[in-house]
Amino acid sequence: MPQKGLTKTRWTIDDARITIYPYRVFFIFSIVLGVLFGGLLLLYITVERNAANTMGSVALLLAAIVILFLAYARTQIIFDRTIGSMQQKILGLLPIRTIPFDRLHGVNTVTQQYGGFNFRIFSKNNKYGKGIIISSGYGKETDPNAIAFSQEVIPLIHEYIAQYTPLAEHTNNTITAYKYFNEKAGVYILKNQKAGTIIMGIALLALGIHECTGTPWIKTDGTTGRVVFIVISFGLGLIFLLAAFTRILLNPAARTIERISPIGIGNKKYAFEDFSGFRTVRKSYNMVYAGTEVQMFFTPPNTKQPAVVVVSTIRQSRKIERFIEEIKSIMEK
Numbered sequence: 520m521p522q523k524g525l526t527k528t529r530w531t532i533d534d535a536r537i538t539i540y541p542y543r544v545f546f547i548f549s550i551v552l553g554v555l556f557g558g559l560l561l562l563y564i565t566v567e568r569n570a571a572n573t574m575g576s577v578a579l580l581l582a583a584i585v586i587l588f589l590a591y592a593r594t595q596i597i598f599d600r601t602i603g604s605m606q607q608k609i610l611g612l613l614p615i616r617t618i619p620f621d622r623l624h625g626v627n628t629v630t631q632q633y634g635g636f637n638f639r640i641f642s643k644n645n646k647y648g649k650g651i652i653i654s655s656g657y658g659k660e661t662d663p664n665a666i667a668f669s670q671e672v673i674p675l676i677h678e679y680i681a682q683y684t685p686l687a688e689h690t691n692n693t694i695t696a697y698k699y700f701n702e703k704a705g706v707y708i709l710k711n712q713k714a715g716t717i718i719m720g721i722a723l724l725a726l727g728i729h730e731c732t733g734t735p736w737i738k739t740d741g742t743t744g745r746v747v748f749i750v751i752s753f754g755l756g757l758i759f760l761l762a763a764f765t766r767i768l769l770n771p772a773a774r775t776i777e778r779i780s781p782i783g784i785g786n787k788k789y790a791f792e793d794f795s796g797f798r799t800v801r802k803s804y805n806m807v808y809a810g811t812e813v814q815m816f817f818t819p820p821n822t823k824q825p826a827v828v829v830v831s832t833i834r835q836s837r838k839i840e841r842f843i844e845e846i847k848s849i850m851e852k
Contacts, residue, residue, distance in 0.1 A: 526701070527664040530672055535600040537675060538611075541637075541654050545592035549585050556581040568704030596653050600679045605640070607651070616651070616821065618642065620683040626673045629801045634658070638668065640676070647799055647811060647839035694848040698841060699831070707849050709767035709830065720759030736794045771852035776815070777783055777827055778828055787828060789817040791850050795825055802832065810834045811841060 522792030530537060560578055595611040605623060607616040624643045629650060630636045635658050639645040659667040700707040727749045730737060737745055764781040776794075778787040800812040810832040816825040831844070833839045 528668055530668070532675065533669070537598040537672060538678070539596040539598075539653055539672065540592075540594070541596060541652055541764065542592055544589050544655060547672050547767055549588035549592060552581075552588060553585045556585065596651075598676055598679050600682065603683050620680045623680050623684075625680065626676055628798070630798060631656075636660075638665075638673065645836045648836040649801070664730050694845060696846050697849075699845055700849065705770070705772055707769040707771070709769075711763065711766070713763045716759050716763035720756045720763060723756030723759065725754060767828075769846065769849045771849055776817075787826070789819065789826065789828065793817045793819045794850070798827075799839065808834075811839055814840060815846075 525546055529540040529543060532538075537572065560581070590610050593610045595608045597606045597608065599606065603620045605616075605618045605620070607613050607615050622642055622644075624639050624641045624646050626638055627650070628636050630641045635656050637652055637656045638654040639652050641648065641650045653813075654665070654668055660666075669819065697707065699710055701710060702708075729735065730745060730749050730752065735745065737748055761780060761784075765785075766777075766779045768777045768779065769775075770777070774791040776789055778785065780786055782817065795816045795818045797812045798816060800814060802809045802812055811834065812832045813830050815828045815830055818825045831842060833842055
C-alpha cells in the first residue's frame with residue numbers, strides 16, 4: 520500500500536469502514552504559511568520595536584489561518600458500512616457532509632484540463648457534475664499511490680454501495696427521439712451549433728485582414744508584433760471555421776464512428792468494437808467553469824495507447840448523461 524509522501528492520499532480499511540485522507544497537501548501549505556507569517560512578524564517586530572505589543576491580534580489572525588489549513592489537511596472521507604453512509608469530517612471530528620449510500624452513484628476519474636487527475640465520488644442525481652474529491656491529485660496514471668487506491672479502495676467503496684443499491688449494469692431506456700443527433704440514411708450525425716463558431720471564425724479572419732491594410736488598429740514601430748498578431752488571428756479564425764464544419768458520424772450498420780474535417784486534416788475512423796469507454800474533462804478558464812468535454816476512447820488492435828475522439832463539450836450534468844445515453848443507444852443498434 521504505497522502511501523508514503525506528505526502529498527499522497529492515505530487511507531485505512533477496517534472491517535466495516537474506509538477512512539480516506541485526501542487533502543494532505545494542505546500540511547505543506549500550512550507549514551509554508553507558518554514559516555512565512557512567522558518570518559514577516561519577526562521582521563516587522565525587529566524593524567518596528569514599539570509595535571511588538573500591538574501585534575498580538577495580527578499574530579492570532581495569522582495563527583488561525585495556519586490552524587484552518589492544518590484542520591483541512593486532517594479532513595476525513597469516511598465510508599461506513601454499518602450506518603450505510605459517507606461522511607466528510609473536518610479534523611476527523613466535525614461532520615460537514617453526510618450522504619446515504621443509496622444516493623451515491625460511484626467513483627470516477629476526473630481529468631483536469633491542464634493535465635493530472637483525481638478520483639471523485641458522484642451522486643445519482645449529478646453523475647457528471649463536480650463531484651466530491653476523495654483523493655489527492657496525480658500527474659500520471661502510473662503513480663503507485665493512484666494504482667493502489669484504484670485497486671484497494673475504489674472496488675471496496677463500490678461493494679459498500681452495492682449492499683444498499685446494487686451497481687447493476689445500467690440498461691438504456693429505448694430512445695426514439697434523439698436530441699443531439701440527426702439521422703440520415705441510417706447514419707447519425709452529431710448536431711453542431713455552427714452559428715457562434717462561424718461568427719467567431721469570420722471575426723478573427725476579418726481582424727487579421729484589417730491589420731494587413733494601411734490603417735491597422737495595432738500601432739507598432741516594428742513588424743514582428745504585427746506579423747505574429749496577424750498569423751494568430753488567421754490561425755484561430757481557420758480553426759474556428761474548421762471546427763464549425765467538422766462532423767461526427769455514428770454508423771450502426773458499418774459499426775464505426777467517424778470524425779470528418781472539411782479539408783481532410785484530422786480525419787478519424789474507429790470501429791465500435793474497439794470502444795473502451797468514456798471520459799469527461801472539466802474545463803475552466805480563469806477559475807470559471809466553461810463546460811465538460813466528453814471524450815470517447817478507442818483501442819484498436821496492435822496499438823499501445825488508446826485513441827481519443829472529443830465528441831462534444833456540454834455544461835450541465837443531466838445533458839451530459841443524456842448525450843452519453845444517446846451514443847450508447849446508437850452503438851447498440
